[in-house]
Amino acid sequence: MSEHQPLSVDGQPQQLNQDEATQLAEELKQQIRNGVIPAGDSDSIERMVAGLGDPRGLMRLTFAESLGVVGKAAVPSLCRALSEHDSVTVRRAAAKTLTLIEDPRALPVLLKALLNDPDPVVQGSAVGAMAAVGAEAIDGLLEVLINPNSTAMQLGLASWGLAFVGARAPEALRNAATSDHAEIRCAAIAALGDQIQSLDDSEARGLVEQGLKDSDRDVRAEAATLLGKLHNPAWAAPLLEPMLNDPEGQVRKNAALSLMKLQATASRPALDVRLSQEDQTDVQAVLKLAINQLDQAG
Structure with missing residues (x-):
């Protein structure tokens, strides 16, 4: 993950009143219906990001989908909103919108949100966005698992994210199962089930069998539990x-x-x-x- 340059999250967020948000949302919906990609200049993106704070759920959805269509050009503004916005509604929507774009550049900001945002929904949405990126998110998820300050919820979310990514990046998950860190081996073993069931992965089977002989109690216990699910x-x-x-x-x-x-x-x-x-x-x-x-x- 360190290969991606951190995005700038400086600047002041725009605001829209409800009438402005309604008008902008109608314009965006019409553009998308006509197959036109919404404008990707910084001012237009900032207005859409501001719309993520609208109290109307369907309105927020319109802005999120529009930003998703804009794609990578919207990532810096979404990262700024996720990292700095006072509104938890905006932070939640920003994380969910980043899930649609799947840009690895957002990973450092998403990891920061998982570890530091006080809202559990933001944490969960940040993990979802990380998992959507794929294999490049694994290092960050593993950082959470070996961080002694991670909460039980953060550990659970990171384990879920690891399992989700593992289905798309089986080699990375197999590597994690042989980590020097018992916490990582444990989480990786727990996540191998999909590979074994969906892909009939013989290497993954071997790693589970190896887990039964692990020096760490929790890894052995997790391997025993996984066998009961297969x-x-x-x-x-x-x-x-x-x-x-x-x-x-x-x-x-x-x-x-x-x-x-x-x-x-x-x-x-x-x-x-x-x-x-x-x-x-x-x-x-x-x-x-x-x-x-x-x-x-x-």
Whole structure:
């Protein structure tokens, strides 16, 4: 992401009253209906950006769609609005409009909004816009995952963004799954499901299997959970049964829950053996639940 030059976000935003916004929106809709791209000069763009603060949702949509048609020329003004505007409505709309344009130059500003904007909708829309850019957004999303100051919501949004991008950039996601940072490996493993199901990616399968042997508890737990979501008990059950003996209780629980979700009735004896040896009450409860559900499924 560092290869993109930061956009200038200096300047004062314009404002439109409702009559001006209505007139401008009608002009823009007529232009688009006639196949005419709205004017891309700075003054015209600033007026459209000002329209993103209109209290009428359909009006904001017209301005957002028009800016999307203008495309890359609108990115500096949208980044300025996202970074500096006092109105949360404008910041939300600016982030959503950047999603339509998919310009990598906006990534630094979008990352800043994810990490610093106090509004959760702005944060979520910023991640959506980052994910729309594709593989070039991965570095920024990974920065969020290893940032000790990231909130639980920011971590969740970054993980979602990583999964979304991974479907379009599988190689980048596979690289993340072998990162030196456990947080990144964990998020990448969780995001591999689409590649395995949609692309039958054998490399991704191998990374999940590798994740089951990871030195980090959370990575092993995430890999065990993912196996339960892939609807392939013939592959997953033999991998999950040894995880019932993992030294970490959370991993044992996740393995049992995944066997239950897969309706892996052939794994019932392995669950029985684990239950007879288990000394953690929370893990015992999960094992009993899994056994009960498999009995019903069988």
